[in-house]
Amino acid sequence: MDRSTLSYADRVHDRPVGPCRLLTLEMPVSGFVSWRGSFRTHPELGAHDDLVQRLMVGMLDKGTATHDRFELAALLEECGAQLSLSSDGLYVDVSGQALTDDLPTVLSAGADMLQRSSFPEDEYPKVQAQALADVQRSMQNTSSHASRALMQRLFSVDHPNYSRPFEDELQGLQQVTREQAQAYHQDHVTPHAFTLVVAGDLSHDAVESAVRDAFGAWSGTAPAPTHATEATACAPGTATVPMADRDNIDVRMGHALTMRRDDDDYLPLYLGNYILGGNFSARLMATVRDELGLTYGIRSGLSGISTEYDGSWTIGVTLSSEALQHGLDATRQVVRDFVEGGVTEEELDAKKTTITGSYKVGLATTKRVAQSLLTNAERGFPVSYLDEFPERIRAVTLNEVNNAIQTHLDPDALHTAMAGSVPEEAEEAAA
Structure with missing residues (x-):
């Protein structure tokens, strides 16, 4: 039977693996896989936790308890793999692509970054400077200013769709310390609602084994959600x-x-x-x-x-x-x-x-x-x-x-x- 003619519901393997909900899908490609994953962090948006989370995520690939950033970069380069960790509102996202045989190695590296990041002191100023530079570039864009100004009219500061003024964002990023980012990591980076999807040329059992080895011991629960759910009621203007x-x-x-x-x-x-x-x-x-x-x-x-x-x-x-x-x-x-x-x-x-x-x-x-x-x-x-x-x-x-x-x-x-x-x-x- 040609598996590609089956529905996705019939082809996707969906099961818990340790703290993770793992979904795997075999596709007609040769020798590589892509993955997308996320877990909930529940930042307190009214307290600028989203800015702390952005800087925290920026530090994850700068060194761990077992590898410095050069070793992490060399590992990925040797595999020819892509691995990205990003802040996405109420979530932290993990994504990448690798040769099928290298998936266990790359997932292990990602798990190391998430669970054992060392937050090296000399790297934090660079990450903070990069975040500030990104904001300053966006400040030159009229589209970004207009979009933010509209979201400020429609939503409160503790709503996930709110976009704070650029000046407030710059000030907030400047005030976040390395110690705050590290403490946020300890409290919020847990496998809460952790879902991982892997698609490509794969063996379902082999991916399950790799995920269990990488994330099986990860534990913890994120704080309760505090964000607003309703829009702000105000007259149009x-x-x-x-x-x-x-x-x-x-x-x-x-x-x-x-x-x-x-x-x-x-x-x-x-x-x-x-x-x-x-x-x-x-x-x-x-x-x-x-x-x-x-x-x-x-x-x-x-x-x-x-x-x-x-x-x-x-x-x-x-x-x-x-x-x-x-x-x-x-x-x-x-x-x-x-x-x-x-x-x-x-x-x-x-x-x-x-x-x-x-x-x-x-x-x-x-x-x-x-x-x-x-x-x-x-x-x-x-x-x-x-x-x-x-x-x-x-x-x-x-x-x-x-x-x-x-x-x-x-x-x-x-x-x-x-x-x-x-x-x-x-x-x-x-x-």
Whole structure:
């Protein structure tokens, strides 16, 4: 039997291995595997734990109780492997790719970094300086400023979707000490909700053995969650971030959504938004870009929606100073017409085809399959959701889409954030 014709639910091996939920998938590739994993850390966001976590993660590959950073780097280089540890809000992520035969060695190195990092004193200033440099680079970007300003209007500082002002982020990173990062590691880096997905040319039993050897002794429980789950209730308004000598102004518009990723309305709203602003053939592009020539690009999306906290609906557009007001008015009018008039059967059928086709193509790589399985696991979805998603999309009806649009999207509730050389009259209007 050709295993590649079986459903993912039939092909994925899903079982506990020590403190880890391990999912393995054999794929028709030769000699290599990809993996994606995560565990919950529950940072106290209102106390800037997310900044501590970022610096802590940056130290993990700088040395352990058994290897200095040069030995760790040499080990990975000798294998030709990729191994990445990153901070992702409420999680720490682990990912990589390696030759199948080298997987035990690379997983062992990753486990060593996570469980026995030594936090060498001479490395911390370098990690801190790199984090500060990353923020300073982002501060030159009008898009980043506009996006952050919008999230500050929609969410409180203890919400996972909040984005603090760049100045606060710089100050916070400067104040985090090596001792704080090390203490955070001790308290928060545990195998809480630890899930690991490995996909590629593999033996399920061999991967299980490698994971047990690497992570079997890992123990501990993360602190209880403290983050907010609901958006901030406030009247719509405008925030401006003046930045001198910019050719264009980045604009973000949006409002919070009181829904979860597993709500019945999510997929109908996802489809509706895709018709509005999901790709180059969407309504916003057709009108604001193609018909009126006011921008090179405009998109809308559902952002930051999880199964446990609110997210948002956002629109992003770049406009010149001269076209700013015209572009804002045109965008709002397209949104209003969209919400009031709904979508057509032809639009819905076309987007269903686009979404399901893109989804199928995306699952052709080991990296993408591993990430999709991990994301579904984090959401509490079954493995079968990977197979079911296209059918769920195709099953959504026109009435469900239009009802979701009119229920959850409100043109009168849109907040606006702008960054760039904003005209004086626009700043005065926003005051």
